[in-house]
Amino acid sequence: MTSDFRSSFESVALAAREHAAQTDKNASFPTATIEAARKASLLGLLSSKDVGGLGGTLRDAADLIELVARECGSSAMVLTMHFSGTVVIEAHGDLATRRDIAAGKHLSTLAFSEGGSRSHFWAPVSTAKKDGNNVTLDAEKSWITSAGHATAFVWSSKPTAGSEASTLWLVPNKTTGLSIDRPFDGLGLRGNDSAPVRARGVKIPAAHRLGDDGAGFGIMMGTVLPTFSVLIASGALGLAESLVQKTAEHASGQKYAHLQAANALADLPTIRAYVARMRIQVDMAKALWNDAITALATGRADAGLRVLEVKAAAADTAAQVADTAMRVCGGMAFRKDVGVERMFRDTRASLVMAPTSDQLYDFIGKAVCGMPLFG
């Protein structure tokens, strides 16, 4: 990592490490990590210096998320969704909200997924109706990370007029008429406070629109997807990196007392080959991750393809590496002792977070075959 912010990233990762097991056990929000990020001004990492932020790059955010995910997947997810919302607000939000994010007073997230269109987040079925200077929202949002802790949601709906796919809004968490369910009792990322949120006749000022009416799809693809895709990949690769390290430590430390020649797990060639394959898989995915970030930073022609590839590759890598870690660490991995099973569960989320891995393979296949991605 070459980031200027390295020591503050490490302070956040340390807070994540201290609370990771409890966050998972109790499915509690990783408050200590988010507070450490706030104290280090890192909630404003992607906010412009003009509004008091750190003016960091996507690579900086990717490094932070990768480091934090090595310790706590839930913390990494909450920060990923905060930065994914932040980039929309930076581009289309009002000055006061941008300043609040930069000052660490505003936690953001995305409210895209809906019960109706499920993982096809680009096609909301929820509505927004003009009502004088207000807009009335009705929606069944199926999953929102940090639902009970976010200051406001970056929210999608059908446009108020026209046939475009969507419009985006800034919807404060405390808005009357919003009902936020209890968080899911999830398999993994148990502390990320993901919950369904319903809107019944919810009124917000029309000025809370983010971008033009009908411009949501373009913002989702042009602004959200590059950040979200790279940062979800960063979280998956942080988990994968930690799994390689934990597996190697376990294999080197565990002994067979009755054997002379092969007295540690790592003395078995089969075990070493598993560890080697894990290392290669993570290094390959990290090379693609680095290249995707470079492609975006330099405006390379293949940046769009890399954005699709990086999430699919990192999610599959993390899931496969976690499977191998469970196998190599044997019965101890089945228990909580080596911390592998928590990460095994945490790796499952990036496969099904939209765009899901299967959708990405379809999109990438279409792109490679010269077909339109949608329609």
Ligand SMILES: Cc1cc2nc3c(=O)[nH]c(=O)nc-3n(C[C@H](O)[C@H](O)[C@H](O)COP(=O)(O)OP(=O)(O)OC[C@H]3O[C@@H](n4cnc5c(N)ncnc54)[C@H](O)[C@@H]3O)c2cc1C
């Ligand atoms: C931990 C967690 C946190 C989340 N946080 C947020 C959040 O903050 N904001 C938000 O908006 N959403 C969030 N989501 C929702 C997420 O992005 C997906 O929308 C959700 O996981 C989809 O679940 P589903 O059961 O509705 O998927 P379904 O649409 O029912 O998909 C089921 C399966 O069908 C496959 N499939 C669907 N369509 C296609 C296709 N066209 N081609 C090939 N295969 C396809 C999928 O890959 C998947 O394997 C979160 C999800 C998780 C697990």
